[in-house]
Amino acid sequence: MKAVILNAYGGRDVLEVAELPKPEPGNGEVRIEVWAAGVNPVDWKIREGYLHDRLPCEFPIIPGWDVAGRIDAVGPEVTQWEEGDEVYAYVRKPVIQHGAYAEYVTFDAAHIARKPNNFSFEEAASVPLAALTAYQSLFDAGKLQPGEQVLIHAAAGGVGGFAVQLARAAGAIVWGTASEANHVYLKELGADHVLDYHEVGVWDRLRESMPDGMDLIYDCIGGETFEQSIPLLSTKGRIVSILEPTRCQALTEQGTPAFYVFVEPSGPQLAKLSAFAESGKLKSHLAAVLPLEDAARAHELIESLHTRGKIVLKVRE
Numbered sequence: 001m002k003a004v005i006l007n008a009y010g011g012r013d014v015l016e017v018a019e020l021p022k023p024e025p026g027n028g029e030v031r032i033e034v035w036a037a038g039v040n041p042v043d044w045k046i047r048e049g050y051l052h053d054r055l056p057c058e059f060p061i062i063p064g065w066d067v068a069g070r071i072d073a074v075g076p077e078v079t080q081w082e083e084g085d086e087v088y089a090y091v092r093k094p095v096i097q098h099g100a101y102a103e104y105v106t107f108d109a110a111h112i113a114r115k116p117n118n119f120s121f122e123e124a125a126s127v128p129l130a131a132l133t134a135y136q137s138l139f140d141a142g143k144l145q146p147g148e149q150v151l152i153h154a155a156a157g158g159v160g161g162f163a164v165q166l167a168r169a170a171g172a173i174v175w176g177t178a179s180e181a182n183h184v185y186l187k188e189l190g191a192d193h194v195l196d197y198h199e200v201g202v203w204d205r206l207r208e209s210m211p212d213g214m215d216l217i218y219d220c221i222g223g224e225t226f227e228q229s230i231p232l233l234s235t236k237g238r239i240v241s242i243l244e245p246t247r248c249q250a251l252t253e254q255g256t257p258a259f260y261v262f263v264e265p266s267g268p269q270l271a272k273l274s275a276f277a278e279s280g281k282l283k284s285h286l287a288a289v290l291p292l293e294d295a296a297r298a299h300e301l302i303e304s305l306h307t308r309g310k311i312v313l314k315v316r317e
């Protein structure tokens with residue numbers, strides 16, 4: 001099969017197209033014929049070697065944790081899936097090696113779900129990692145309730161865009177941060193209020209206009225953004241970050257509930273996301289769809305830190 005691989009960590013030039021044997025599904029696994037693979041910031045972080053100490057990695061590495069496609073082989077002990085089923089999944093495995101930038105990928109049958117029937121393969125491949133992150137952050141960690149005020153940082157990005165839609169669907173009042181050029185986009189996603197993080201004094205003004213503070217702040221940026229968020233919390237406010245494990249722990253020790261989330265695969269939650277998509281509550285905005293061979297260009301775009309929505313690699317026509 002054709003796959004994009006890297007044989008060493010490094011810049012975008014380490015990505016190459018190679019021929020590899022087609023993987024065989026093991027016990028409890030299915031093999032997915034990949035139609036589209038989603039691109040996430042973690043893909044270039046893995047390529048650079050930044051996750052080396054955190055997760056075991058083995059070369060050659062096929063990057064990519066998001067997939068949409070058709071099941072084309074079913075391993076032993078799999079009863080819930082059949083060849084031809086159209087599915088999508090967040091295919092992070094215990095060892096980083098066999099990812100989704102390939103014509104085929106195998107994965108645990110329990111962690112996949114039927115793709116939304118109103119989504120193309122490209123739209124479906126944009127969903128799993130980012131939307132599961134948003135779901136687990138807002139609801140499992142953040143315990144977001146209807147009527148609560150939630151501030152979402154990087155609301156125009158992959159995770160933030162899904163978070164805005166999910167928070168709105170849950171009945172929260174949604175504040176989103178982005179550059180001014182993305183404010184119309186945020187409103188279309190369902191944000192009630194938009195803030196330009198470039199504006200001098202924006203956090204002071206927010207604090208003045210919202211003296212009771214935010215019930216939940218969702219940090220998809222880290223660093224200064226995390227620090228500037230703390231005074232914006234209400235007395236019962238929580239902060240969830242997908243970038244700041246140490247700061248979250250320190251803040252919790254000081255008495256403010258702060259949760260770091262590292263997204264986990266979940267078939268049942270993906271099935272819920274399919275239901276949201278099919279009811280029109282969750283849409284995918286594709287900033288770029290590129291052929292598999294253009295993985296380096298896809299990384300260049302995602303490394304800009306200014307993607308609106310998602311980038312996807314199209315693997316089959």
Ligand SMILES: NC(=O)c1ccc[n+]([C@@H]2O[C@H](COP(=O)([O-])OP(=O)(O)OC[C@H]3O[C@@H](n4cnc5c(N)ncnc54)[C@H](OP(=O)(O)O)[C@@H]3O)[C@@H](O)[C@H]2O)c1
Nearest residue numbers: 041133154156157158159178179242261262263305306307
């Ligand atoms: N822990 C986990 O499980 C987990 C899961 C997923 C992602 N992540 C991490 O979370 C981060 C976000 O992921 P993503 O996929 O959403 O990234 P992304 O799609 O690349 O995010 C791009 C967005 O960030 C916005 N942005 C950049 N700087 C900003 C700032 N200072 N304030 C507000 N918005 C800003 C941009 O909006 P403008 O163009 O308008 O500036 C752009 O729309 C990445 O670092 C990723 O690695 C962690």
